[in-house]
Amino acid sequence: MVQKLNDFLEENINYLKDNGLYNEIDSIEGANGPEIAIKGKTYINLSSNNYLGLATDEDLKTAAKNAIDSHGVGAGAVRSINGTLDLHDELEQTLAEFKGTEAAIAYQSGFNCNMAAISAVMNKNDAILSDELNHASIIDGCRLSKAKIIRVNHSDMDDLRQKAKEAVESGQYNKVMYITDGVFSMDGDVAKLPEIVEICEPLGIMIYVDDAHGSGVMGKGAGTVKHFGLQDKVDFQIGTLSKAIGVVGGYVAGSQQLIDWLKAQSRPFLFSTSLAPGDTKAITEAVKKLMASTELHDQLWDNANYLKDGLKNLGFNIGESETPITPVIIGDEKKTQEFSKRLMDEGVYVKSIVFPTVPRGTGRVRNMPTAAHTKEMLDQALEVYERVGKELNVIE
Template identity: 70%
Template sequence: MGSKALSSFLKQNLDDLKSKGLYNEINILEGANGAIIKIDGKELVNLSSNNYLGFATNNAMIEKSIEATKKYGVGAGAVRTINGTLEIHRQLEKRIAEFKHTESAIAFQSGFNCNAGAIQAVMNKKDAILSDALNHASIIDGCKLSGAKILRYKHNDMNDLRARAKEAKESGLYEKIMVISDGVFSMDGDVVDLPGMVKVAEEFDLITYIDDAHGSGVMGNGAGTVKHFGLSDKVDFQIGTLSKAIGVVGGYVAGSKDLIDWLKVRARPFLFSTSLTPAASAACIEAFDIMTKSPEIVEKVWENGRYLKKGLKGLGFDIGHSETPITPCIIGDENLTQKFSKRLYEEGVYAKSIVFPTVPLGTGRVRNMPTAAHTKEMLDKALSIYEKIGKELGII
């Protein structure tokens, strides 16, 4: 029978989530996660993927992954520090550092693991972390794991950051202070004020940490938000993912050689979890090569983003203040957001509802992510369905 206490807890809380429109149904894709996806035999225009450059189905990357699997096997066979570091891992990290314009880089199994491992490898209970109010869950968890004092500052507000940095520095309570922010905020699509952050960091000797999961492959001709602002030499930690624009799986930290050497002996996910598969590593290297040789693929994401934004705004939807191809349609009420997403699905558009706790209560939205693989015809179809359902539900 199992524990009655657990059964009671689960039933009560699942019922509560469902009644408030906060329960997330997981859909199963019957094929690749491309511009068009199939669920339950139904084809849909896919606007919920983080596969920004369409690389998840790139033929050259698939071939490289097959070659690497035949050469190295399906798995690395050990953690990196024992004998799980293969030549393909060294090649990947060298390629990342070149692409990010840093001295060195270290690859992890996921972007989440980067934040879980890198923050606590450097920060501890004698330190403080200044964290943007809208930072990703993995940053929040990484900060908690470090044991450092977490000081939240208002979202992208450099005046508030400066005030809190000054207070923390002058208190004399902390040995080190870090400022940490997303580069591109995934739910609103806005961009960190990096020049402002760097200015504050230089004034108060703050360690700078940018999680560029949604900026890598999109900002700075693909090299990310830090490169976009020309501040590669001013940011200590550049975190990226290999799971979004790169289209595979994994994450990385790029920075100085000393930083990366330290993470290799102190970052717990690196020390205690088997490394990236050879196939994933080889596919990622090819992705970086493609972006370098064909920068127009990055421009295509921006072109499609501008087109979708213009169309949705013209229809009267609230698309917030996105500065990137990420395009939210902010509905507000959680139940209405869920209903809107469901009706889009029924009409042929897959645009997943995003509600609390991913976004604050009362700011439910459908997050749209056009990719380089979308055609104008696909986006036009999506816009016509948005118009139909928006009017039907009284949203526009």
């Protein structure tokens, strides 16, 4: 290794470790369900994005196995050559129906969606208004587009109104877009979509909603946009297929013209081999399950409210989450890391979230209850939280 590279890596890794910012990665032995095994020990798992428990669903496993038997383990090419299978067509039709749009396009990841869709539509002659707490993939997608990025204070409608009006009336930009998460992943709050539409629509500003943590969770499962009944007002609906849907990949849903353009111009679609057949079929079956019943959605919210009430009653600071995402905010980064480690020592797996994922001084452990957790699991987790919280003087 070149010495300068070695010095750079050693110095900066040590800095992260010394300041409680270095994330240790654990390997799970087996499935990522409501309980997980790490190095032979079983933990209650409160760190997964598997909101509805579909990652281990038997029907989805059967669908994936059958698709592998009929279509193989890989698609064999990019979508624009001959990597588009009939399974992909079925998936995209199902996603469009699910999201209430004319069409949809599937990508290999949610991150790819934001890299693809933003840069395919926006360019150096345009401006993007972006909520300051948007996901890293949105930030990178905006940078890739080379559009002017105008940072908007988080969910601050007065700030949005002012900056939107200035951007449009300046006459500097061909197009203006506002981008927001539907559900913000660190605090669990929900974008103010009705107010956003009220501000942006009269000004001719495109609205782009990344609903990675809203699909399957909000709107009886159909997402944040449908929760507010605004699918005819939002130009881009983005989502992941790896969280509530339980598999892997992402999608963009919108007008037929938008999807036609993305299939012709978005680089991750054109230059990456398409989703594998087994994954594609499993995703389709997962979406169909959500369209047929709200049972998993309802169980998720029941468990989430149960855990939130328990933590709040114990005296923990759980922020202002409006969704199942339940942060326990500790503050200091080193103490946050210690708190997470002690929870794990006691059999509860909740990862610490620190800078740069969240601002300095707002370290937290983030709980993600799912439809698959039992009340007994949640009660056991609450007992551990109480014990560790008192031990570390987080609660009295």
